[in-house]
Each structure stands twice: as structure tokens, then as C-alpha cells.
Amino acid sequence: MKSDRPKVLHEVANRSMVGHVVATVMAVGATEVAVVVGPGRDDVAREARTIMPEAEVFVQRERLGTGHAVLSARAALEKKPDDVIVVYADTPLVSAETLVALRRPLAEGAAVVALGFEARDPTGYGRFIMAGDQILDIREHKDASEAERAITLCNGGLMAIRGDVALDLLDRVGNQNAKGEYYLTDIVAIARLQGHRTAAVTVAEEEVHGVNDRAQLAAAERMMQERLRHAAMAGGATLIAPETVFFSHDTKIGRDVVIEPNVVFGLGVVIEDHAVIHSFSHLEGARIAAGAAVGPFARLRPGAVVGPKAKVGNFVEIKNSQLGAGAKVGHLTYLGDATVGPEVNIGAGTITCNYDGFGKYRTEIGEGAFVGSNSSLVAPVSIGKGAYVGSGSVVTDDVPQDALALGRGRQVIKEQWATAFRQKSLEKKHK
Known part of the structure; x- marks a missing residue:
């Protein structure tokens, strides 16, 4: 990956790959x-535990192969669980349905079940050596004969093992192969030699897509986004140009939502029924209520709540602020740390001055208030219900209900000043 971060902490749809797998x-x-990590990889362990706090962490001190990695969690295997599923933190696209399917043959009497796929290009993958519906062996590419390399049914890496035999099978794995490593895949042949049944479950190649470099990470992102887009549309949302919309893994979208092209969703976004998200908007940590409209070119940051039928227009940024039902923030506005009541109108160019270099302060705007264009509301400050703020005002004091606040310099008119100014300037120029 050529990165300071461990590979499995790189993100797909705003969740780390290891986070996807644990979830x-x-x-x-x-x-x-049981999470197996390399030496000094407390960061990976912490990430796994953000998803499952009870996860046990085991350290593989030496990189001696996949079988050796699984045996690093010996203490977990010694508990003889019902089933053991081996998954990989750099294979983030495997679905819950596939893990259920992987376990099913164990309940039907198999001791080992391997996940496979039909490869478009099998080069480099282990091959399934089949006899009927059972796997006789999984042959690594470097150890395969020419005839075996012609097989296209390849190893996807994941396995399910019956818990009462898992440790015994793993302890029998040797390292007599081209790499001198302990291959997890060897337990298939070992199980067969002991008279156990084996089985294969197949999935589409894309589902077992592994990530080893930035290009493969981008491919995983593309495939995950395709899933999320299809899920949104299957749930009743309209995506006008689906390929241009990017979701987070946790984005929640209601029915009859319309999402226009070139919209990006960060973490923690909820969009309720009948809302519209216009083009080129970026949302993160925001909640959009039913019937509201956002954008185009809007930015909603964490803590932004847009009430029912409220409107957030172009070039509006909202952070840690709540808009009441029917409120309108049309354009060119920043609202930070503010509470905006129902049916409020915020004019163009308005900003809440919420930060003094040390602390953040709130602005409260009451129901039905009208804030004129190009106003600065210096927090902490409140605008009463039904009050008006004149355009161009700097408001530093609370405004009572139904009052008018003007915080600007008095306009002065000097008749014929421009004529005199031009004449004087021309005389200077020609001297």
C-alpha cells in the first residue's frame, strides 16, 4: 500500500476493511x-474492538503462513466452539449471507468447507481439486501441475471448520511446499485422510476481492458503492445518476427520496422520506427530515439537522445547528452552533459568528423571524420570535420578540460628490 497505515485500516465506504469484516x-x-494481528499492531486491535469490544486479540509473531496465523489464536480454538469461520481483514466485500452459506454444510456433516469462485484469470490462486461435491485438496498455484493450473475453480480464502476437529487438523499442517509456509488450505486434504467430509461453497469473484494495493482498494470501493446504490434504489430512493453518488456504509435513506448527481455522503447521514438532495452537495453527520430540500452545492457538517420541509440552498454550510420545520436558508450562508425556529427566513450572506478563538457559542433564532441579507449574528445571541434583522446588520445584543434590529452605519448622501471627484482626479492625471 506504500502507506504509514496498516493495510486493513484503509477504508471502504468510510469504514476500515477490518471493521467491515468484524461487522x-x-x-x-x-x-x-479472535483477531490475529502482527507485532505492534495495537491500532488494528483497537479498530476491531470498536466494532466488537469483546473481541480477543492474538499476535502472530512470525509470518509463517495462513495456517500458522490461525494457530496463533490457539487459546480460542481450544474452547472447541461449534463452528470456526476463518475470514480475512483485507477481503471486505464478503456478505453475511455468504458466511451463513459457508456454515450450512457443517450442519450437514462436513468437517471443512472452503469458499471458492470461478476465476476469469486463475493465475496466482489456489485451485480446488474436486471429486463430485467434495474437495480433495486445494493446490497453491506454485505447487500446482500444468493440468491443475487449467482449473478455474479457485480458492477464495475463507473457510468454515467444525469446532471439535479444528485444532487437531491445524496441528497436522506441515510446511513442505514451495514457500516453506503452513498453509491453512492443507486442512482439506488432511480432513479427507482422516475420513471427514469436505465441501465447497461458491460465490462471484467480486465478493472475494482482496486488497493488496491502492488500485485494488479503489476497485473494492467501486464494488461497495455499487451495492450501496442498488440498496438505496431497492429501498425506494431515486438516484438520477447513480454512478456519481457516493455513500457511507451507514447512510440511511427513506422512501421517495431524490438524490441528484454528484452528491457525497460522509458518515452518519439520515435522510427521511420525500427529501431532495440536489447536485454537488456534501453531507456528513446530518439528519434531513421528511420533505426537506438541500443544495445544490450545500455542505452539511456533523450535527446539522434540517427540519420537515425546510430548505437549504446553494453555497450554504451548516454545522451543529438545527433548522425548524419550513425554515429557509437560501444561499451563501454559514450557520454554526445555531438553533433556527420554524418558518424562519435567513437572507443571503448571513453568518453566525460562533467562535472567538477559544470557545464556541450558540445563536438562537425564534419562530418566524426574518434575518436580512449580509447579516452577522455574533454569538451568544438570540433573535426573538417574529423579530426582524435589517440587512447588513452586525447583531451583538439579543433582539426581543417582534422587534427590528439595525446594526449598521447610517447612510450619508453627498450630492454631486462623484462629479467633483472625477474632475479632480482628471486634473491630477494630466498635470
Whole structure:
């Protein structure tokens, strides 16, 4: 990855790859999770525990292969769980449905189940050596014969193992291969030699897409976004140009929502029914109520709440602020740390001056108030219900209900001043 970050902490749809995998494992009801990390990788362990705090962490001191990595969690295997599922933190697209399917043959009598796929180009992948519906062996590419390399049914990496035999099978794995490593895949042949049944479950190649470099990370992002877009549309949202909309893994979208082209969703966004998100808007940590409209070119930052049928227009930024039902913030405005009541109108160029270099302060705007264009509201300050703020005002004191606040210099008119000025300037120029 050529990165200061561990590979599995790189993100897909704003969640780390290891986070995706742990969340999927939890979604299928895993009661215990063992995370195997390299030496000094407390950051990976912490990330896994943000998803499942009870996860046990084990350190693989030496990189001696996938079988050795699994045996690093020996203490977890010694508990003889019902089933053991081995997943990889750099394979973030595997679905919960696939993990359920992977376990199913165990309940039907198999001891080992491997996940495979039909490869468009099998070069580099382990091959499934099949006999009927059972796997006889998984042959790594470097160890495969020419005939075996012609096989296109390849190893996707994930495995399910019956808990009562898992440790025994893993302890029998040797390292007599081209790499001198302990391959997890060897347990298939070992299980067969001991008279156990084996089985294969197949998925589309895209689902077992692994990430080893930035290009593969981008491909994983593309595939994840396609899933999220299809899920949004299946749930009743209209995406006018789906390929231009980017979701987070946790974006929640209601029915009859319309999302125009070139919209980006960060973490923690909820959009309720019948809302419209116009083009070129960026939302993060925001909640958009039913029937509201946002954008185009709007930026909603964490803590932004847009009430029912409220409107946020172009070049408006909102942070940690709540807009009441029917409120309108048309354009060129910044609202930070503010509470805006129902049916308030905020004129163009208005800003809440919420930060003095040390602390943040709130602005309160009452129901039905009208704030004229190009106004600065210096927090902490409140604008009463139904009050007016004249255009161009700097408001530093609270405005009572139904009052008019003017905080600007008095306009002075000097008749014929411009004529005299031009004449004087021309005389200077020609001297």
C-alpha cells in the first residue's frame, strides 16, 4: 500500500476493511471473535474492538503462513466452539449471507468447507481439486501441475471448520511446499485422510476481492458503492445518476427520496422520506427530515439537522445547528452552533459568528423571524420570535420578540460628490 497505515485500516465506504469484516461476522451471530494481528499492531486491535469490544486479540509473531496465523489464536480454538469461520481483514466485500452459506454444510456433516469462485484469470490462486461435491485438496498455484493450473475453480480464502476437529487438523499442517509456509488450505486434504467430509461453497469473484494495493482498494470501493446504490434504489430512493453518488456504509435513506448527481455522503447521514438532495452537495453527520430540500452545492457538517420541509440552498454550510420545520436558508450562508425556529427566513450572506478563538457559542433564532441579507449574528445571541434583522446588520445584543434590529452605519448622501471627484482626479492625471 506504500502507506504509514496498516493495510486493513484503509477504508471502504468510510469504514476500515477490518471493521467491515468484524461487522459482517457479528451480523451472522458470532459469539466470539479472535483477531490475529502482527507485532505492534495495537491500532488494528483497537479498530476491531470498536466494532466488537469483546473481541480477543492474538499476535502472530512470525509470518509463517495462513495456517500458522490461525494457530496463533490457539487459546480460542481450544474452547472447541461449534463452528470456526476463518475470514480475512483485507477481503471486505464478503456478505453475511455468504458466511451463513459457508456454515450450512457443517450442519450437514462436513468437517471443512472452503469458499471458492470461478476465476476469469486463475493465475496466482489456489485451485480446488474436486471429486463430485467434495474437495480433495486445494493446490497453491506454485505447487500446482500444468493440468491443475487449467482449473478455474479457485480458492477464495475463507473457510468454515467444525469446532471439535479444528485444532487437531491445524496441528497436522506441515510446511513442505514451495514457500516453506503452513498453509491453512492443507486442512482439506488432511480432513479427507482422516475420513471427514469436505465441501465447497461458491460465490462471484467480486465478493472475494482482496486488497493488496491502492488500485485494488479503489476497485473494492467501486464494488461497495455499487451495492450501496442498488440498496438505496431497492429501498425506494431515486438516484438520477447513480454512478456519481457516493455513500457511507451507514447512510440511511427513506422512501421517495431524490438524490441528484454528484452528491457525497460522509458518515452518519439520515435522510427521511420525500427529501431532495440536489447536485454537488456534501453531507456528513446530518439528519434531513421528511420533505426537506438541500443544495445544490450545500455542505452539511456533523450535527446539522434540517427540519420537515425546510430548505437549504446553494453555497450554504451548516454545522451543529438545527433548522425548524419550513425554515429557509437560501444561499451563501454559514450557520454554526445555531438553533433556527420554524418558518424562519435567513437572507443571503448571513453568518453566525460562533467562535472567538477559544470557545464556541450558540445563536438562537425564534419562530418566524426574518434575518436580512449580509447579516452577522455574533454569538451568544438570540433573535426573538417574529423579530426582524435589517440587512447588513452586525447583531451583538439579543433582539426581543417582534422587534427590528439595525446594526449598521447610517447612510450619508453627498450630492454631486462623484462629479467633483472625477474632475479632480482628471486634473491630477494630466498635470
